[in-house]
Amino acid sequence: MADKRVYEVLFIVDPNINDEDLARLSDSFQQTITEQGGTITKVENLGRRTLAYEINHRTEGIYVLFEIEGSGREIAELERRMRVSDAVMRFMTVRVDRERKRAEKLRERRTRKAGRRAGVRPVNVAETAEPSES
């Protein structure tokens, strides 16, 4: 598919969950994604972490990160399931393909500039000079 999007879904699970239930929850979410035609490219359990502020009277949470490739449909379904799950305290989806593409472009432009500065191609001084002091 030409318009494959990449998403990062970070969610916080209630710290009182046991390991088996956490694994089961994560598996079922992953299943939801694949059922909807999405692909899971990364699953990371980032572990227990103290929350910067209380959520649902909890001071810590278990952070899990999914990286998903898909159309967006699987995200809608995943989010719907997370919303109704008692174990999920919070979640956030970020579309990352655009940001990554942009970062790649910036990186390329920088290396091109660096090459020019290194004297790969003769350029006049004004062009190679660092941003001028005010």
Added chain:
Amino acid sequence: MSTNFEDQTTDIEQEGTDIVRAVAPAGKTARRIRRRKQCRFCSEKIDLIDYKDVRLLQPFIPERGKIMPRRISGVCAPHQRMLATAIKRARIMALIPFVAD
């Protein structure tokens, strides 16, 4: 694991804005000349600011949980935009506070 909050982070050396106190020739008026500071993200060659990288964001939320204005931090406009987005995301996910307690 590439996304551990505290472990693998891009450290940026802390440095304050260079404010040089200069004394005018007459010795009467002391003026402040602010030297233009390079954007930290530019000099560190950071093209993507990951909101999960708390250690990277921390220097820009000094106290009260506010985003440090770029006139103080010296961050360039494009990077300040990325930084602001990352800070807002990190707040939503309780990685950093909305306000200081």
